[in-house]
Amino acid sequence: MKHVFLLLLCAMPLAASPLEDANLVDVQTVEELPVFVSLRYATPNNFTGKPIYNTGTACYLHKEAVEGLKKAVALAAEQEEPFTFCLWDCYRPASAQKKLWTAKPNPNYVAPPKKGSRHSRGMSVDLIPCDFNGTPLKMPTDFDNFTPRAHMDYQKLPKDVLKNRETLKKIMTQAGFTYTRTEWWHFDKTGWKNKPLLDIPLETEN
Numbered sequence: 001m002k003h004v005f006l007l008l009l010c011a012m013p014l015a016a017s018p019l020e021d022a023n024l025v026d027v028q029t030v031e032e033l034p035v036f037v038s039l040r041y042a043t044p045n046n047f048t049g050k051p052i053y054n055t056g057t058a059c060y061l062h063k064e065a066v067e068g069l070k071k072a073v074a075l076a077a078e079q080e081e082p083f084t085f086c087l088w089d090c091y092r093p094a095s096a097q098k099k100l101w102t103a104k105p106n107p108n109y110v111a112p113p114k115k116g117s118r119h120s121r122g123m124s125v126d127l128i129p130c131d132f133n134g135t136p137l138k139m140p141t142d143f144d145n146f147t148p149r150a151h152m153d154y155q156k157l158p159k160d161v162l163k164n165r166e167t168l169k170k171i172m173t174q175a176g177f178t179y180t181r182t183e184w185w186h187f188d189k190t191g192w193k194n195k196p197l198l199d200i201p202l203e204t205e206n
Contacts, residue, residue, distance in 0.1 A: 018200045024060040024091055024122050032070045036086040036134040040126075040143050041096065047144040048103040053096045055202040060091040062122035065189040069125065072175035076129065079167065086134060088143050088185065089126040092119035094199035108182055109146050116197040123192035125177075126185045129168055137164050140184055151182050 027033050037059045041052035061069065069085075076083050097117045100110050111117040118124040129137040138161050141150045148154050152169065155162070165184055172179065177187035 019060055019091075019202075022122065022198055022200060023063045024198075024200075025063050025066050027059045027061055027066060027069065027087065027090065028057065030066060030070070033066070033073055034132075035069075035073065035084055035127075036130060038086050038088060039090070040088045041092065041100075047146070048100065052099050053093065053202050058202065059087050060122060060202070061125060062091075062189070062195060064191055065123050065125060068176040068189045072171050072177070075171045075174060079171075083129045083131055083137060085127045086130040086136060087125060087127050089119060090124075091122040091198070091202075092117060093201060094120045094197055095201075104146070106146070109144075118188045118192050120197045120199070121192050121195040122198065123189045123195055125187055125189075126183075127187070128185055129164060139164055139168075143185060150184055152179055152184055153181065 027035060028037060037057045039055060039057065039059060040046040042055050042057075044050050046052065073084060076085065094113065094116060097111065097120055098113045101113050104110050105112075107115075119126075126143065128139055128143075131137070138158070140154060140157055140161055141147070149157075152165070157165075168184070169179055172187045176190050178190060180186040180188070
C-alpha cells in the first residue's frame with residue numbers, strides 16, 4: 001500500500017506557480033523567440049540608480065503578448081537587414097511600480113500606482129532592435145530618457161535613426177501592439193485593458 005501511495009505521488013502533476021496561473025510566460029523558454037534579455041530594472045542601470053526587482057534574466061509576459069512578440073520577431077527577420085530585439089523590461093509587479101513612482105512621480109513617464117502600469121498586467125514590453133550578436137541598432141536615446149528626443153514624433157535625428165525607429169514602430173503595430181508617444185521603446189499588446197493588475201513577486205525577487 002505504501003508503494004502504491006508513493007507511485008501516486010510521483011504521478012501527480014507539479015503545481016503551477018502563481019506566475020503560470022496568471023498566464024505569464026518567461027520568454028526565454030519560448031523556442032520561437034531568439035531574443036536577448038537585459039532587464040534594466042534588475043540592475044542599477046536605470047534612472048533610479050538601483051535595482052527595482054531581482055529576477056536575473058527571467059522576462060515574463062502574458063501569453064497573448066508572447067504571441068505578439070513572436071510575430072514581431074518573425075517580421076524583423078524578414079527585413080532587408082534582418083534583426084531581433086533586446087528586451088529591457090517585461091512584467092513588473094505593482095509593488096515595483098510604486099518604487100518607480102516614488103523616484104519620479106511624473107505621469108507623463110511613470111504610471112501612478114493607483115492607475116497601475118500596463119507592465120503590471122504582463123502586456124507591455126520595453127525593447128530595442130539589435131543585431132544577432134545582441135548589439136543595439138542606432139536609436140534616438142537610451143532607455144528611460146525623459147526628454148522630447150525619446151518621443152515617437154521627434155524628428156531632429158539622423159536619417160538612419162529615424163528609419164530604425166519607424167521600422168520598429170511599423171513591425172510592432174503589425175504584430176498587434178500599440179506604441180507610447182513619449183517612449184519609442186515601449187509597446188502595449190492590444191487587449192491589455194482586459195487583463196488585471198498583478199503584484200505577483202518575481203520568482204527570484206528578494
